[in-house]
Amino acid sequence: MDTEQNVTQKAVIKISGIVQGVGFRPFVLRYADKNGIKGFVRNEGGQVLIHAFGNPRSLAAFADGILRDSPAGSRIISFDKRISELPPSELTPPGFIIAKSSADLSGEVMPTPDLAVCGDCLKELFTKGDPRYRNPFISCTLCGPRFSVLRRMPYDRENISMSDFPMCGFCASQYHDESDRRCHAQTVCCNGCGPVLGFVGAGCTASGEKALENAVRALKKGQIVAVKGIGGYHLACSPFLGFSADKLRILKGREHKPFAVMFSELSEIKEHCEVNPGEEALLCGSERPIVLLKRRENSSVSESVSLKSRFLGAFLPYTPLQCMLLKETGPLIMTSANATGLPIIKDDEEMLRFYNGHDELFGVLLHDRKIERRLDDSVMAFACGFPQFVRRARGFVPTAACYSGEGGPAVLSLGPQQKNTVCLSKNGYFYPSAEIGDLDTAEACGVYRGAVRDMRELFSIKPEVAVCDLHPDYESTRFAESLGLPLVRVQHHFAHIASVLAEENIKERVIGVAFDGTGCGTDGTVWGGEFLIASPFGFSRAGHISPVKFLGSDESVKQGWKSAFCLLAHAGITPSDGRFPVVEAALKNGVNTIISTSMGRVFDAVSSILGICHVSTYEGQCAVELENAAARYRGDAEALPYTISESETAFTADLTQCIKAVYESANKGLDPCFLAMRFHKTVSRLTVDMCLKLRQKYKIGSVALSGGVFQNRILVEDTVPVLKKAGFRVLLNKKVPPNDGGISLGQAYIGRFAGSGSEE
Ligand code: ZN
Ligand code: FE
Helix, strand or coil: CCCHHHHEEEEEEEEEEEECCCHHHHHHHHHHHHHCCCEEEEEEEEEEEEEEEEHHHHHHHHHHHHHHHHHHHHHCEEEEEEEEEEECCCCCCCCCEECCCCCCCCCCCCCCCCCCHHHHHHHHCCCCCCCCCCCCCEEEECEEEHHEEEEECCCHHEEHHHHHHCHHHHHHHHHHCCCCCCCCCCCCCCCCCCCCCCEEEEEEEEEEEHHHHHHHHHHHHEEEEECCCCCCCCEEEEEHHHHHHHHHHHHHHCCCCCCECCCCCCHHHHEEEEHHHHHHHHHCCCCCCEEEEEECCCCCCCCCHHCCCCEEEEEECCCHHHHHHHHHHCCEEEEEEECCCCCCCHHHHHHHHHCCCCCCCEEEEEECCCCCCCCCCCEEEEEEEEEEECCCCCCCCCCCCCCCCCCCCCCCEEEEEEEECEEEEEEEEEEECCCCCCCCCCHHHHHHHHHHHHHHCCCCCCCCEEEEECCCCHHHHHHHHHCCCCCCEEHHHHHHHHHHHHHHHHCCEEEEEEEEEHHHHHHHHEHHHHHHHHECCCEEEEECCEEEEEEEEHHHHHHHHHHHHHHHHHHHHHCCCHHHHHHHHHHHCCCCEECCCCCCHHHHHHHHHHHCCCCCCCHHHHHHHHHHHHHCCCCCCCCCEEEEEEEECEEEECCHCCCHHHHHHHCCCHHHHHHHHHHHHHHHHHHHHHHHHHHHHCCCCCEECHHHHHHHHHHHHHHHHHHHHHHCCCECCHCCCHHHHHHHHHHHHHHHHHEEEEEE
16 A cells, blocks of 8 residues: 555645535535545635645545536536645644635626526425425525526625515524525525416416416417516417417417427426436436437427427426426426517516517416526537537526636627627636527617626626627627727637637637638638638638638528529539529629628528428528438438649638539439438538648647537537547537537637737
8 A cells, every 4th residue: 555645635625616505515515524534615705615634545536526526506617726745834624614704705706597496495395384385486595596586796685686575584584594405595485475476368367376277277278378487488388289389480480490398307308309318417407408309209299399300409397386387287388488589578568568469379477576687598409429508598607608717808709690699708717698699680789788788797897808700790790899998800710619719728729610601701701611720819711611602691591592503503503493593693793692601501502402491481490401301311321522622821622513413313313311411421521531631731630610500410420420530639619509609708718818929
């Protein structure tokens, strides 16, 4: 046995992230006892500080255990461990204690995100005789609304919307009792105090249990009911009745985009979807995101819910009210209450106005606890064996997404136009906002400006640098210009790649592959199929797919068939379609045309050429349906031909031969699913080929993949293993979405290093 293990060392551990109000200190105490560690743990500012004394092996086991098993609601952003030999003057303490909190507020104070109702509260909720039996607002220190009820920092009763409800004597006694689970639970209330349910519906208003009964009855009949949630209202209806879902589509003005379904229990989800252990952990976590799961073929969920998608967005209830509701109704479609393209409705008056204007909506189940912050449900999916965001919002926001080490200026990045998020950075922490949505309406722009103001106040950050997109006409760009701060303009695809670099705090150069629909290039053309050599200090465009002339209007972007005609014209093919000459003439005369390397539009075009989907009624629909068609093909499929050429400055990958082959094979009547799969293989092969050439030329062995096209699971799962096998280190977004929702993080990361010079 080595003598080293008998030496006592001291470890000073500083942990930041979501580590307060989530049972972190008792957890550390347990692990200290388990490993024979002496010392103390205490809250210090927004951090947790541990002084741990023990031998090297038990100290290591202690630290590993904390990182591995930290409590459900917690999230560790940085874990700083400094080990020193014990100075002779310092004695090992006799035991391990939870010490009094330090009032030092110098650490990063982070507001906690909203937490799903916990098991203990659920038990009380359904136990007759409990003071909180059937209380739709039950919560404790480990669960309940947080960020969504927060008016200002710090997170105390008087600063949240629960301050509208004075505590009764019973709740107050628990609140002040240090041995109680509800000690300092800011959202505590019971049946004797706290908010009250209400129902407003056709000819009937009710409150309390009657309100819930009305909602249940209507939902069981297939009606649509609005239900107040955490960060806004949901529109709910049965997922088993096609006519309900169809009515909901009319109500929302949403033709084809799949709806998510809330199930009352995990076992119920498993009846309808395949669930792997990682997905199970996501579904049951305190963040309760919607998880895109493979739908079972025998699922009785109506076709109208997710249409042609092979996935079903499933999630579990996270408020006590949802738990009570679903216990009676069973699974419900739960989609954000708003007309398509507008922000989610959070205020009661606004909801009632919406109700009055929509005959399809039967009623509104509401209550008088105010929602202070608009938060959509988060959406995640598993790809390559780990979870990825599709949308980062409720449950995750406002937690910092990543940490890049101390220093750097305070940065405010303003995001792109679509799927907008903004991001604040201070002291090396990056705080992306919840997804605000597309800034195409006056309403969304109003919410956007409010969100920026709110974030600045909440984190009390005075930005020294603003960052925006290169595109001059983005609402976010114009807003950035109005701030009067030093402004850094960042190319869109560079920001995509930087979002991956930010997550891993990477400062060296990587090969960045950014595939998406559209982004303003540095040469005045529209980019979207890019191979960049990038570090946070700058980038060069080392490769791209070949530029094609497209029709440029926003309307044309949605028309996959128009993109198809443009690609066919580029390939010298004249399809026998009456509409082709019109498109051809527009291209020839340069009527509202653009030159673009958009990979997204190539996917749209192939979808249309194969007769799968011709028009997108939601972003990416043509491409999504192409992917679903490819997934239906079971068998081997080879890549189609393409070429890569090299000029002095960059490599160009030309897909003309591939497009020709797709067109000719489709005309011969070959299976569109088979051809869809061959197209995916082609893009995957092309990506790997380009990376190999770039590695040879630039001697860089890391590849970062980002951009909306990389939400395509077939593409990712085809490409990543091949890159890895070729010896590349492959980086994908894990903390923000690869789509435009991640742009603000990338912008902020670049902004953080702006002016600090290159470290290359
Ligand atoms: Zn609880
Ligand atoms: Fe993009």
